[in-house]
Amino acid sequence: MKLYTYYRSTSSYRVRIALALKGLSVQAVPINLLKGQQRQPDYLALNPQGRVPMLELDSGERLLQSPAIIEYLEECYPTPTLLVGDPLQRARARGVAALIGCDVHPLHNVSVLNRLREGGASDTQVAEWISHWISQGLAAVESMIGDQGYCLGALPGLADVYLIPQVYAAERFNVSLAAYPRIARVAALAAQHPAFIQAHPSRQVDTP
Structure with missing residues (x-):
């Protein structure tokens, strides 16, 4: 998997935490927001919103928005769970x-x-x-x-x-x-x- 991320983006940060808690390895692809890389045509072709994070699966499917990405990780990799209790x-x-x-x-x-x-x-x-x-x-x-x-x-x-x-x-x-x-x-x-x-x-x- 590839995670398109920016080091200071809090939404990217939360996805990185979820991945690390679940022991999942990804290839980090830095997108420098201050340099406007999120607005470049090659990135917009992958992510029309032009934001981070974006998780690209091994299948080539791409997931946008940190809540959706974290829910996907929880469903596909349920152990250890991020949602404990009743x-x-x-x-x-x-x-x-x-x-x-x-x-x-x-x-x-x-x-x-x-x-x-x-x-x-x-x-x-x-x-x-x-x-x-x-x-x-x-x-x-x-x-x-x-x-x-x-x-x-x-x-x-x-x-x-x-x-x-x-x-x-x-x-x-x-x-x-x-x-x-x-x-x-x-x-x-x-x-x-x-x-x-x-x-x-x-x-x-x-x-x-």
């Missing part, structure tokens, strides 16, 4: 994932920030926008996760796959995590876990 616990994990993937991450996506700047927003206003939405999202996640272990248990799962890249984004945008001790606990555990270490942006081939 239906209620699995629903809680999906809730954390959706909150981050649908309500937080899109609002600090580079295309959104560029649109704000095109509309006349200053750097200070853009920074305030980012801080507001990330802080609001993390406050909600803080109330949704447990007091021990990873987000929802002793082992990492879907919620952690989404949370850790969002923590990375918060730190990159200088959003304080001081108000979120549960999230800080999960981040500290993940920092020692081989799969999260392997997937970290600093370990990617296209890291500047």
Whole structure:
């Protein structure tokens, strides 16, 4: 399999974590978003949306959007599972994932920030926008996760796959995590876990 990825993309990061947790090897194909490689005709021919991540299977089929890719991996490679527990616990994990993937991450996506700047927003206003939405999202996640272990248990799962890249984004945008001790606990555990270490942006081939 090939993963078209960008080292700093949080959606790519979460797919890398899922792959690493499942012990799956892929060939990383770096797509440099800052250089506009996602808009080049050869990439658009593969992915008409012109974004990352994209997972190309050994069959040549290509999967877009991190939730769909992660669901595919969970269905085809169910061990170890990313969705542990009973239906209620699995629903809680999906809730954390959706909150981050649908309500937080899109609002600090580079295309959104560029649109704000095109509309006349200053750097200070853009920074305030980012801080507001990330802080609001993390406050909600803080109330949704447990007091021990990873987000929802002793082992990492879907919620952690989404949370850790969002923590990375918060730190990159200088959003304080001081108000979120549960999230800080999960981040500290993940920092020692081989799969999260392997997937970290600093370990990617296209890291500047």
